Amino acid sequence: MKFFLVFLLYAAALSVALGRRGLRSTVGGVPPMPEGRPTRILIVGATGGTGRQLVEQALERGHEVTALARHPSALRIEHPRLTVVQGDVLDYPSVETAVRGQDAVLSALGHKQFFRPTRILSEGTRNVLRAMDAHRVRRFVCETALGIGDSAGRMGLYYTFFVIPVILPFYFWDKTRQERLIAASGVDWVVVRPGVLTNGAKRGRYRHGRNIGSFLWTVRISRADVADFMLNQLSDNTYLRAAAGVCW
Numbered sequence: 734m735k736f737f738l739v740f741l742l743y744a745a746a747l748s749v750a751l752g753r754r755g756l757r758s759t760v761g762g763v764p765p766m767p768e769g770r771p772t773r774i775l776i777v778g779a780t781g782g783t784g785r786q787l788v789e790q791a792l793e794r795g796h797e798v799t800a801l802a803r804h805p806s807a808l809r810i811e812h813p814r815l816t817v818v819q820g821d822v823l824d825y826p827s828v829e830t831a832v833r834g835q836d837a838v839l840s841a842l843g844h845k846q847f848f849r850p851t852r853i854l855s856e857g858t859r860n861v862l863r864a865m866d867a868h869r870v871r872r873f874v875c876e877t878a879l880g881i882g883d884s885a886g887r888m889g890l891y892y893t894f895f896v897i898p899v900i901l902p903f904y905f906w907d908k909t910r911q912e913r914l915i916a917a918s919g920v921d922w923v924v925v926r927p928g929v930l931t932n933g934a935k936r937g938r939y940r941h942g943r944n945i946g947s948f949l950w951t952v953r954i955s956r957a958d959v960a961d962f963m964l965n966q967l968s969d970n971t972y973l974r975a976a977a978g979v980c981w
């Protein structure tokens with residue numbers, strides 16, 4: 734019983750810390766978008782579930798797509814408007830090569846090194862932002878997660894009191910660093926915080942905004958719908974320089 738109470742206190746304290754360390758943003762006072770929509774886009778994390786959806790849907794929308802991947806063969810998508818650049822997000826020269834000439838960058842960066850401290854998300858994002866600044870690429874749309882910043886606790890009780898504190902504490906802590914780096918940058922950014930990701934089909938209908946999620950129930954959304962929402966942010970100013978939750 735004592736162990737259970739201590740664990741609950743740890744989980745609650747972690748949720749509070751993730752809330753304080755993550756991004757707390759407001760919507761409004763954004764500059765107008767430049768004329769025209771981004772045509773040439775770079776997708777970081779392209780071989781992951783959301784990243785692959787971003788590539789497929791961006792091509793369907795007519796974009797010229799560049800995908801940065803450590804293992805290009807893992808993408809398994811071929812298209813005349815798709816260029817795959819081999820590189821590591823932690824290697825700045827390869828990131829700079831991929832960013833050069835782009836109109837916008839979308840990041841679905843992730844990894845599976847859950848059980849040890851890591852800065853893959855934050856350092857990789859730092860390299861992307863540095864390259865964007867060097868080449869004057871303005872628009873950056875980045876996937877993080879509900880459960881941090883002003884969405885702390887909104888993944889539902891199961892994630893707040895089990896999954897995040899037991900399996901994902903280091904992963905989510907690095908996401909807070911990632912969000913703060915984005916917010917401190919000079920680019921036109923949008924942070925997208927999905928609920929629990931599924932491999933379901935794209936519905937095209939989902940909830941989004943600042944108060945999305947549930948403190949009680951696990952909220953979900955397909956990677957296909959997350960990709961759809963992220964691509965919409967390339968030409969929508971609603972959440973410019975803000976974090977938007979998204980779930981069904």
